[in-house]
Amino acid sequence: MAEAASLTVSVWRGAEQGSFARFEVPARANQTVLDVVTYIQRELDPSLAYRFACRVGMCGSCAMTVNGRARWTCRTHVRKVVDADGALELRPLANLPVIRDLAADLAPFFDKWSRARGTFQPKDAPDGAVPEDFAVVPPASKQRREADAGIECIGCAVCYASCDVVAWNDEYLGPAALNRAWTLVNDVRDGGRAERLDAVAGDAGCHSCHSTQSCTERCPKNLDPSSAIAGLKRALFWDTLLGRR
């Protein structure tokens, strides 16, 4: 692709109500979208609000909507997303309240993790005490592999911002919280299965998922929340049909 000498960057300014401000940013080799945002804040407009911490794809705090798609800005090279005339459009993450400019409020997102019983509840030590012995969980066991598949989530909310069902129903727990619940349902050391399945059932939970898999498609960690949700549905289907709940 021909490299433009500068980028035309439209940046969301304001909260829920607001408008785009345009900035000209010099184009550089190996430039990430986060570099562009940082340049704008340091050189052009110090009042711009945005969020980042690690800059290397570990913390998940720099996620924004880049040209209509939720991404980690630190791991997104400008040349991969910019169009031929050098235009970039940056918004805060969708499906969340906007604090200011590019910073979304993730509180509803994390509240749903706790609503989905995303906390480990040790079976052997219900009051949080350290169990006497180590639990032996064979790495090749089916449950361990199911848990492993989803355990690397860092809670960046890219899946949540990409989910149509969240947009339609703001009670819906969303892919990340349900993915977390599924890893715990498969954790043989966990004792909260029944409660957790109750918490993730119904219209606010896994049963609203349409399996359109935007979450799986967009997850920067290549996790598969869609399959995790299918797992929850399967568990609830048999438990309900066989009267186990």
Added chain:
Amino acid sequence: MSATRQPASTKGVNRSHRTRARAQTHLWVVQRVTAMLLALAVVVHLVMIVTAVRGGLSAAEILSRTRGNEAWLAFYVTFALAAGLHGAIGLRNIASEAIGLRGRGADLAWLTAGLLTAGFGIRAAIGLYA
């Protein structure tokens, strides 16, 4: 937004949430099970249509097959029940997402609509049997 927040409690899931979630899960299970029934029933139904019209279609021919036949009665009663419930639950889901029609009242209305639709079908099946 802060008004919708719930503190993370380690105690049991809120009782009314659990009752609601269970009812919703039952609707979902009913829809999946009826989908499985319909997958079979529609095939039987289509094969029946294709084979039945070969010799010309008449009321007498249909009645000669269905009258007094418990197997066809059972088949069509199941078919009608599955179709009525499956359709109504599907419409419920569409209405809840598209126009925000949600809640217990709406669910009961959809269930009634489903059972009524099924009732009409079952009445027709009995009519063909008796």
